[in-house]
Amino acid sequence: MSYDIQNFAKEVLERSYQVPVVVDFWAEWCAPCRMLSPVLEQLAARASGEWSLAKVNTEQHPQVAAEYGIQSIPNVKLFVDGEVVNEFVGALPEEAIGRWLKDALPSPLRHQLQQAQELLVQDRFPEAQQLLEEVLEQEPDNDQAAILLATSLLFSEHLKAAGFAEKIMPASDYFSTAEAVQTLSQLLDLREHPENLPDGTVKERYLAAIERLHERDFDAALSQFIELLGIARSYHNDGARKACVAIFNFLGNDHEISQKHRRDFSSALYA
Numbered sequence: 001m002s003y004d005i006q007n008f009a010k011e012v013l014e015r016s017y018q019v020p021v022v023v024d025f026w027a028e029w030c031a032p033c034r035m036l037s038p039v040l041e042q043l044a045a046r047a048s049g050e051w052s053l054a055k056v057n058t059e060q061h062p063q064v065a066a067e068y069g070i071q072s073i074p075n076v077k078l079f080v081d082g083e084v085v086n087e088f089v090g091a092l093p094e095e096a097i098g099r100w101l102k103d104a105l106p107s108p109l110r111h112q113l114q115q116a117q118e119l120l121v122q123d124r125f126p127e128a129q130q131l132l133e134e135v136l137e138q139e140p141d142n143d144q145a146a147i148l149l150a151t152s153l154l155f156s157e158h159l160k161a162a163g164f165a166e167k168i169m170p171a172s173d174y175f176s177t178a179e180a181v182q183t184l185s186q187l188l189d190l191r192e193h194p195e196n197l198p199d200g201t202v203k204e205r206y207l208a209a210i211e212r213l214h215e216r217d218f219d220a221a222l223s224q225f226i227e228l229l230g231i232a233r234s235y236h237n238d239g240a241r242k243a244c245v246a247i248f249n250f251l252g253n254d255h256e257i258s259q260k261h262r263r264d265f266s267s268a269l270y271a
Helices: 008-017 031-045 062-067 094-104 110-121 125-138 143-153 158-165 175-192 203-214 218-231 235-251 256-269
Strands: 021-026 052-057 075-080 083-089
Touching: 008 021, 008 052, 008 075, 021 031, 031 052, 031 094, 083 094, 110 125, 110 143, 125 143, 143 158, 143 175, 158 175, 175 203, 175 235, 203 218, 203 235, 218 235, 218 256, 235 256
Parallel strands: 021 052
Antiparallel strands: 021 075, 075 083
């Protein structure tokens, strides 16, 4: 089977919207290229359509090589949705390339994940949750699906949300959000079981902040938790500080509400 391309735009860029494309930039005179090419071809033959291989001879396609900054070969780039998402240079052994592919290749269910995200933006939670659960049935270790499901369930089924979040390990890119979901779930549980909070002069104010959280009024919730941080930091085992950190991580540091309250939080924290 020939993997040499004739039309880069069609055979790589357009093709990468349907399936990830691994592109091997090579040349006839390159000895390491001749070592690497058969390894890639064997892996492609065993990939069962999960990804496809395209070979670009840099002498026959110098403009393509220049456009993608090829300075040394072999150079292998992974294209997804028309963009380079990962790469390596040099003739790696088959085992190392296999590890690279495992880490670099997107989930074959990425289009379902994108559709679920679009549904969540439209507040169509039941439809999105069904899609995400279907993804997790096929890929139980898909952290992106797990965190999307956890965040979408947090304010309707907080214990179920925490269950999805706790499966996400510290090495994951989604771990800080997963920790936030678990902390916020514990706070929402206190709304249903206020007897589990210690008695004190600030208990009602703490519950009021939790109520604002339940209403998804993050602005008001942060304001109230920051006030509590200033007057009763030790209450509920440093609960106000933990609540603020969890909300920041849940929203993301770039969210306008996070940016609005970050300075006041720092001032209260170090007062």
